[in-house]
Amino acid sequence: MTTMTDAALAEFKMPDVGEGLTEAEILKWFVAPGDTVTDGQVVCEVETAKAAVELPIPFNGVVRELRFPEGTTVDVGQVIIAVDVSGGAAASAPAEVAAAPVAAAPEPEAAPEPEAASTGRQPVLVGYGVAESSTKRRARKSVPEQADEPPAGTYYAAAVQAELNGSSTAAQVTAPSGTRPLAKPPVRKLAKDLGVDLTAIVPSGPDGIITREDVHAAVAPVSAPQPVSAPQPVVTEAQAPAAAAPSVVGGTDARETRIPVKGVRKAIAQAMVGSAFTAPHVTEFVTVDVTRTMKLVEELKQDKAFAGLRVNPLLLISKALLVAIRRNPAVNAAWDEANQEIVQKHYVNLGIAAATPRGLIVPNIKDAHAKTLPELAEGLGELVSTAREGKTSPGAMQGGTVTITNVGVFGVDTGTPILNPGESAILAVGSIKLQPWVHKGKVKPRQVTTLALSFDHRLVDGELGSKVLADVAAILEQPKRLMTWA
Numbered sequence: 001m002t003t004m005t006d007a008a009l010a011e012f013k014m015p016d017v018g019e020g021l022t023e024a025e026i027l028k029w030f031v032a033p034g035d036t037v038t039d040g041q042v043v044c045e046v047e048t049a050k051a052a053v054e055l056p057i058p059f060n061g062v063v064r065e066l067r068f069p070e071g072t073t074v075d076v077g078q079v080i081i082a083v084d085v086s087g088g089a090a091a092s093a094p095a096e097v098a099a100a101p102v103a104a105a106p107e108p109e110a111a112p113e114p115e116a117a118s119t120g121r122q123p124v125l126v127g128y129g130v131a132e133s134s135t136k137r138r139a140r141k142s143v144p145e146q147a148d149e150p151p152a153g154t155y156y157a158a159a160v161q162a163e164l165n166g167s168s169t170a171a172q173v174t175a176p177s178g179t180r181p182l183a184k185p186p187v188r189k190l191a192k193d194l195g196v197d198l199t200a201i202v203p204s205g206p207d208g209i210i211t212r213e214d215v216h217a218a219v220a221p222v223s224a225p226q227p228v229s230a231p232q233p234v235v236t237e238a239q240a241p242a243a244a245a246p247s248v249v250g251g252t253d254a255r256e257t258r259i260p261v262k263g264v265r266k267a268i269a270q271a272m273v274g275s276a277f278t279a280p281h282v283t284e285f286v287t288v289d290v291t292r293t294m295k296l297v298e299e300l301k302q303d304k305a306f307a308g309l310r311v312n313p314l315l316l317i318s319k320a321l322l323v324a325i326r327r328n329p330a331v332n333a334a335w336d337e338a339n340q341e342i343v344q345k346h347y348v349n350l351g352i353a354a355a356t357p358r359g360l361i362v363p364n365i366k367d368a369h370a371k372t373l374p375e376l377a378e379g380l381g382e383l384v385s386t387a388r389e390g391k392t393s394p395g396a397m398q399g400g401t402v403t404i405t406n407v408g409v410f411g412v413d414t415g416t417p418i419l420n421p422g423e424s425a426i427l428a429v430g431s432i433k434l435q436p437w438v439h440k441g442k443v444k445p446r447q448v449t450t451l452a453l454s455f456d457h458r459l460v461d462g463e464l465g466s467k468v469l470a471d472v473a474a475i476l477e478q479p480k481r482l483m484t485w486a
Contacts, residue, residue: 010082026044028044043055181210201214282460284462292477323481332424348368409431419456425454427472430449
């Protein structure tokens with residue numbers, strides 16, 4: 001969403017990057033005032049109640065102001081960045097840009113941000129995209145604010161362009177007194193984290209641009225804390241929770257720690273409270289011998305049809321639940337409170353609960369009922385890897401119909417799961433353990449697990465819930481039933 005406040009200044013507002021979201025937290029800025037931006041360039045990363053999303057800007061110009069610092073929660077519709085577009089007309093973007101997830105988008109012809117170019121990161125990622133009608137063109141120089149001084153960002157843009165063109169000149173471009181040092185946005189962020197003053201660094205990069213090595217070299221001899229601000233550690237994607245570090249009351253030996261509830265954690269809390277006190281939950285349990293299922297898993301791992309795919313017990317449990325739903329379709333429904341209707345779903349979007357650095361999320365495999373076993377394995381693999389990387393899109397977490405939560409990976413026998421809001425059932429899978437079991441009249445060591453099915457008793461009565469759970473257990477005990485029941 002953009003707004004033109006005058007002929008030269010364009011304002012970019014926080015968009016709704018997911019259906020019905022009202023706010024998002026700014027996790028990281030990739031640009032700073034004075035930087036040149038191009039149509040489609042990612043300027044910041046935000047976290048909504050559903051996922052972390054990178055936002056591209058829909059016009060060319062020079063950044064004048066970042067309205068909110070990192071870590072601030074901003075309402076949808078508030079202006080987050082102002083850009084001077086006097087050097088070129090703003091890209092023709094609609095007042096509201098579609099918030100549907102984008103799997104991939106072509107890079108604009110304008111020069112991308114150097115860091116993105118070096119890492120191969122696409123300028124348009126999930127949750128937000130550049131309008132198809134956006135005009136692709138090069139950014140033009142801004143009109144100088146004074147006759148004898150280039151506008152802010154000009155030297156940086158020149159250095160970037162020289163680097164993209166492969167300039168190897170040894171001459172360093174020195175910015176006149178009072179202008180910003182030349183550095184890429186990630187390098188500026190690194191300097192900020194380490195408490196390094198860029199104006200005190202002698203650049204070694206081509207055309208006078210400051211590199212990461214220059215920043216590290218500047219901080220190496222420092223033995224005392226910087227007087228302006230204490231250095232902050234660089235946070236990697238795998239250490240995402242550190243970005244929202246808890247506020248400690250007192251010193252390191254404090255008796256309490258207070259952690260702000262926001263983002264995904266806040267959404268989880270609200271959803272679980274709403275589900276627990278809206279839908280009447282009933283949970284049923286069954287303990288089952290899954291020895292044959294475990295043998296089938298090992299056989300499938302050697303099958304050429306599953307080469308390169310993730311094959312594990314969860315794959316067969318997922319297929320067993322899909323077959324049980326096909327045999328008992330009434331369990332795949334939703335309760336419409338507003339219209340007092342039961343909505344029967346003729347498709348299954350299978351949700352898989354996934355623990356991520358930002359909290360528990362439940363992305364789902366769309367139309368899982370129509371997938372073959374190899375296709376289901378591929379979908380599960382993509383879902384897990386995307387969730388671990390923190391790149392699950394809001395769209396991937398919408399529209400689920402039933403869910404599986406695998407608590408067994410934590411060594412837990414079973415649990416009483418709470419329904420994902422809007423769904424009728426959730427299956428909890430416990431740990432698979434070698435236990436004594438009566439098999440063919442003799443006590444033998446067998447692979448055994450316990451399943452728990454929670455369901456909405458407004459939609460699913462005891463008989464229907466029991467049939468679904470019994471069917472899942474029967475398939476896992478005798479997986480050959482997949483061929484006759486599917």
